[in-house]
Amino acid sequence: MENILSVSNLSYFYQDGDIIRHILKDITYDFEKGKFYTILGESGSGKTTFLSLISALEEQKSGQINYENINIRQIGLDNYRRNKVGIIFQSYNLIPYMTGIENILVAMSITNNKLPENKETVAKNLLKYVGIDSIKGNRTINKLSGGEQQRVAIARALSTDVNLILADEPTGNLDQEMSEEIVKLFASLAHEHKKCVIMVTHSKEIAKKSDVTLILEKGILKKDE
Amino acid sequence: MNFFRRSYTSIIRRKGKSLILFLAILLISNVIAGSISVKKALANTEKSITEKMPVEIKIELDYEKITDKEPEKLTEKQINQIGKSTYIKDYYYSYNYNLQSTTLKLVNENILFRTSSLEDKISIIGQENSFSIIGSNSTIIREITLDKFNIIDGKTYTKDDIEKGNNVVIISKELAKKNNLKVGSTITLGKNIEDYSGVDFKILKSIKEEYKVIGIFEAKTNLIKDEDGKIVEEYNPLVDYIYMPNKTMEFIHNKIITSYDELNIEDYDSFDIKATFNLKNINELDDFKNENIKKLLTGYKFTDNSELYNKTIGPMQNMQSLSNFIMYASIIASIIIIGLITVLFFRERKHEIGIYLALGEYKMNIAIQVLLETIIISLLAVSISIFSGNLLAKNISNKMLDNEISSSSKEDNISYDEFGYQNNIDKKEIMSKYSVSLDINTIFIIYIVCLGSVTLSTLLPIYYTLKINPRKILM
Incomplete structure (x- = not known):
């Protein structure tokens, strides 16, 4: 399989008074297209920090993150987020006064990736793909349930035609049934659409459904054998 | 959905907040628009009055x-x-003289003038009527500049008339009517050299010159109440004055002086030069x-005339200072108030801005979107306040200026110029010239000042909001 994201010697720390607290220690790993990864770890293990670094929401302090063999600093962090990666958050992070379709159109208007002309139709199709019909798609976000909002967020992440999907505990606020559906969706994105999906979770059950489970412990990332 | 559409959606969907911002801007821009309108109206009035009453x-x-x-x-x-x-901005000087005529009739033969000097000027000597002659060193007649009269037929002097002293005159329409004169008619003016040494005075020589009427003027008159309370036109002494170039007057004066010398009689022919300098x-x-x-x-x-000038212009300058103060105070208030409202709204919108940043939106586009929202709301509010502020200013400032003039003007402020013409401008005239109206220039200034203040008050919150770290807000 083709490498899409390579992390080498990635470290992250912050200063807490006189003490330097190391969150991530010298992480090196290659992520491939067409695979569904989960990163397991206890609270405070650095899972979200790791995800924020590979999604360029935070700048790394040492080490290197390459997207398709190009350093993301070289791509430009804003440019990388705009054109290379789709991010899904635990708390959905949708614009509340807009409809589901409008939220997707916002992302589509921001990316520089070449997208079909009929953006609204694409947005409706994406929502349909994640299980949201056009009636619900035309509702403002605050009129949708948590599960529906997360589906809209997934559709938004897919709308910019990126190959790398990063999800920060996307099932954290959902019930088990809804969580399973979302996980199935991620697996389908990886296997059928050849995307690389990296999902941070603390649920071992969900992790079992991924292709590769990585464990982050005391700042060190290792594969769950 | 580009940032223009996002701005529009935000305004429409966040109705409550848009309305609050709209009302705040409407309130402040009403005050700004009102003070600008008043300032402009006062400046126009002051300009018009200083033109009529220069220093x-x-x-x-x-x-x-x-x-x-x-x-x-x-x-x-x-x-x-x-x-x-x-x-000195400009200056002019005129010769003032007296000439008699046996053929010309005075418009007002039995008028008692306000100034004693004038009583001397128009007196009946024998059968001849005496006329005050006003000279000019310029083709621009001072009385026209001061809006005391305007030429209704014919023209004023040419440069040639002034330089060569051609025999031309300008007379009032009343004088023309009384003597059946029109442009192109000729009048005869002159002086007798008289001998008073004997019991009866004798006319030793008559010096006369013919003058062509080149222009007829209409003097502006004030309306006053007569003894019966009826509104009548106030008597204007200008109607009996005859205007001619200084050199024309100098020519006949020299002729008279020469005759005195020839007849060996003591010269008592008076000839004054009046000079006025405009500062x-x-x-x-x-x-x-x-x-x-x-x-x-x-x-x-x-x-x-500085005292009179200050008394006339003073109330307007006081009002201008007040409107300046109100304008600057409201600009500062608008920057603070709208700035605070924007900061409060931005605190709520941090999350939304974090989402845009996480999606990789250019910071400039986010800034334009937010600024555009404020500008659209402001445009609407300012457009309304241009008219409402103007209306408000019209009602309030009229009363304020009226009070200001009333408190500073007194009866003894009335003064007269050397011809006996009322020199100062009364409250009624100031109020008639004062008009709070809207022109393109004023509207443009109001838009610039109001939108400028709103933009300034929004820029700082935008700058700080765009410095936020999306990870801290979203994760």
Whole structure:
């Protein structure tokens, strides 16, 4: 399989008074297209920090993150987020006064990736793909349930035609049934659409459904054998 | 969905917040628009009044300094020297003289004038009517500049008339009507040289000249109440004056003087030069006087209308200071109030802005979107306030200016010029010239000031909001 994201010697720390607290220690790993990864770890293990670094929401302090063999600093962090990666958050992070379709159109208007002309139709199709019909798609976000909002967020992440999907505990606020559906969706994105999906979770059950489970412990990332 | 559409969606969907911002901007821009309208109206009124009543300096006899010896007469050369001062905007001088006519009838033969000097000027000598003659050194007649009369038929002097002293005159429509004259008619004016040495006076010689009427003027008159309370036109002494170039007058005067010499009679023919200097700036009055006092001949002094000028212009300047203060205060208030409202709204919108940043949106686009929202709301509010503020300003400022003038003007402010014409501008005239109206220029200024203030108050919150770290907000 083709490498899409390579992390080498990635470290992250912050200063807490006189003490330097190391969150991530010298992480090196290659992520491939067409695979569904989960990163397991206890609270405070650095899972979200790791995800924020590979999604360029935070700048790394040492080490290197390459997207398709190009350093993301070289791509430009804003440019990388705009054109290379789709991010899904635990708390959905949708614009509340807009409809589901409008939220997707916002992302589509921001990316520089070449997208079909009929953006609204694409947005409706994406929502349909994640299980949201056009009636619900035309509702403002605050009129949708948590599960529906997360589906809209997934559709938004897919709308910019990126190959790398990063999800920060996307099932954290959902019930088990809804969580399973979302996980199935991620697996389908990886296997059928050849995307690389990296999902941070603390649920071992969900992790079992991924292709590769990585464990982050005391700042060190290792594969769950 | 580009940032223009996002701005529109945000305004429409966040109705409550848009309305709060709209009302705040509407309130403040009403005050700004009102004060700008008042400021502009006052400036226009002041300009119009100062044009009609410029800061004038005159050279007059200083009776306190006159000794037994009669002071030397003013000359054109001395006037021109003073007129070259950098403090002077323009100046003019006129010869004032008296000529008689046996054929011309006075419009008002039995009028008692306000000033004693005028009673002397128009007196009946024998069967001849005596006319005051006003000269001019310029093709621009002072009375026209001061809006005291306007030419209704014919024209004013040409440069040639002024330089060569052609025999041309300008008369009032009343004088023309009474004597059946029109443009192109000829009148005869002159003087008798009389001998009073015997029991009866004898006319020794008559000097006469013919003058062509080249223009007819209409003097502006004030409406006053007569003894019965009826509204009537106030008597205007200008109707009996005859205007001619200085050199034309000088020519007949010299002819008269020569005749006196030939007849060996003592010359008592009076001939005055009146000089008026218009100052560029009233604040430079003392500087002008200090610079030119040495150029004055002994027995003369400078007099000015600064007191009257200040009394007339003062209320408007007070109002202008007040409207300036209101305008600057409301600009500062708008920056603070709208800035605070924007900061509060931005705190709520941090999450939304974090989402845009996480999606990789350019910071400039986010700034434009947010600014655009404020500008659209402001445009609407300012457009309304241009008219409502103007209406408000019209009602309030009219009363304020009226009160201001009333408190500063008194009956004894009325003054008359050397011809007996009321020189100051009354409250009614100021109020008639004061008009709070909207023109393109005012509307443009209001938009610039209001939108500028709103933009300024929004920029700082935008700058700080865009510095937020999306991870801290979203994860």
